[in-house]
Amino acid sequence: MENGAINFENIYTKHIAPTIEEIEVKRQKLLKAKYIGIIVIWLAIVPISYAILIKLQAGYNAPFIGIFSHFAYITFIKSLYQFDIKEKLFAKISLVLPDIQYNHQYNADPDFIRNLEITPEFDYMFSSDTISGKHANQKFQFFKLNLQTSNQKSTVNVFKGYMLKVDLKKELYATTIIKSKVMFQMNLEIFSGKQEVVLEDPKFSKYFKVTSTDQLEARKLLTAKLMERLNNLSTILQTQSSLSNKFQGNVLEYLQAKAQKLFEPVVKAGRFSCVFYKNEMIMLIPTDYEFFEYKNLSIPADKTMYDTFIKDIQCIYSIIDLLP
Structure with a gap:
């Protein structure tokens, strides 16, 4: 279903508004539970502190226990609220947009992710919040991805963002990797049979390294138009402001808005990387959004909640529209 033919306002009035009312009731209950829980936690800290002080002479540790419990409880309450929102809203959105399906989990294979050669080295992987659908006759999956590495002292996030998998309209026989030079450096092409592809676009080559098992197919794939689109996408994905707001309309409208200085992007480290192979494009998108x-x-809870979800769906659509 083409999103341009959908009247999202009518969808809200007929299908979403009653669900928003249900979510608001749940919000009020959770907000009450939040404050009651915080009071109980800190009231419990006083006798706990006294008991520890008398028996172990270490009552000063109790406030730290209280602080930890305080924030852990708030995080738990917020996660319940967020889960309820996604389950209820996507259940209704899927009735009118059957091509969009939501699952709070995604069982990604770590070895599959590693073999894509677009991620940094990692020891642990966490994936969730899968959006599956179809846009412009292209099936896609979009999910949250967090990669971590660890040593004897600590665990460090090496990637935080999303992965987008899109079925392409044409079959590819080679594997072509577009890898950010800023995000991380890896030189695996020697071992995987890939060679660096020399491109004529100096701006694109400045930020991205391209390797492929077939030089000719890679050059046919990476047309001047596609490289320009990917450069534009890279600019958008580097802003720290609300990412979905940048996709209200197409990329040309975004660039016009930028030229008119309607907002000032704040550049952060990290650009996307992607791989083209068989009939798929898989993109790694680093973002704090x-x-x-x-x-x-x-x-x-009000219509703003629904508008946020729709903007995020349109954001995914806009990325897909850039692809060949």
């Missing part, structure tokens, strides 16, 4: 997240218990 969290899609489909609405955790603020202090704000009443």
